[in-house]
Amino acid sequence: MAILYHAPLTCSLAARFAAAEGGVPLDIAPVNLATKELAAGGSLYEINPLGQVSVLALDDGTKLTETSTVINWVQSQSANEDFRVDPSDPDYFQMLRWLAFCATELHKGLFRVVFYQEATDEVKDRVRALAPLRFELLDSHLKGRDYLLGSRFTAADAYLTWFFVLSGYAQVDHSRYPNLEAYRQRVLSRPAIKALIDSDTQMDLDLKQNLFAAA
Structure with a gap:
């Protein structure tokens, strides 16, 4: 299963939205983007030298970065024809x-x-x-x-x-x-969007990331 390195409430949440709506399973590896620390240990810089999300690690070890690319990969894996848009589709x-x-x-x-x-x-x-x-x-x-x-x-x-x-x-x-x-x-x-926002809000608190309050 592909692994999404995910910092709560950041752009990688968009990839989670796509996965939930498309029925695409992902393993979630939580990241504190403020400190670049992975919840499982190690640094985000070891995964992406730019220290940014979204990062998706595929089963073969290939890594995809850039949120738009990650989202497109996710939707391409969906079996939900109402959600997936194939390259042959005019849309x-x-x-x-x-x-x-x-x-x-x-x-x-x-x-x-x-x-x-x-x-x-x-x-x-x-x-x-x-x-x-x-x-x-x-x-x-x-x-x-x-x-x-x-x-x-x-x-x-x-x-x-x-x-x-x-x-x-x-x-x-x-x-x-x-x-x-x-x-x-x-x-x-x-419903899937609401559930993920609630989950990410709690994850943000648990990780003490607090990126956005001072904007």
């Missing part, structure tokens, strides 16, 4: 589009700066000011759609769902966008 490249959007425009473009301790408040506010244009794009796209690809929850939604787990900590306001807000409520109310 496949739309799924890749939204995975990339979440990775670049929201994850690295916004969270990477806002949660960077060395960034000044002025820099963080300038980055937060970029959020409305991204929210407008999403809000327009979601008009008439339950999920990013239409009526089904896919891997791209797993990544965007994670954004809403931390958006409050990041102090970005998306409440003025009705389609996006309805989407947020829809995805966060899914």
Whole structure:
């Protein structure tokens, strides 16, 4: 079984969302991202020289990094045809589009700066000011759609769902966008998503990671 090196509430939670929704079993190796310590002993740097998650170790020893890649691998293993999007599916490249959007425009473009301790408040506010244009794009796209690809929850939604787990900590306001807000409520109310958020919140406390409170 593949092993996901997972720091609670961080982007690797998106991979857990995808695995839960797609019915893909993963072994979870907890990581304290603040200290880079593995709960089982050792350092995250031994797994990924950049000291970052997501990292997925496959059965043959191959390691995959980058959350969008890990999520795509997870969804490719799903037997749930309502969840999995195959390369032959016309929606496949739309799924890749939204995975990339979440990775670049929201994850690295916004969270990477806002949660960077060395960034000044002025820099963080300038980055937060970029959020409305991204929210407008999403809000327009979601008009008439339950999920990013239409009526089904896919891997791209797993990544965007994670954004809403931390958006409050990041102090970005998306409440003025009705389609996006309805989407947020829809995805966060899914039973598997709710259960994993609760589990990760407790894991964060147990590991004393506490990455996000000071953003």
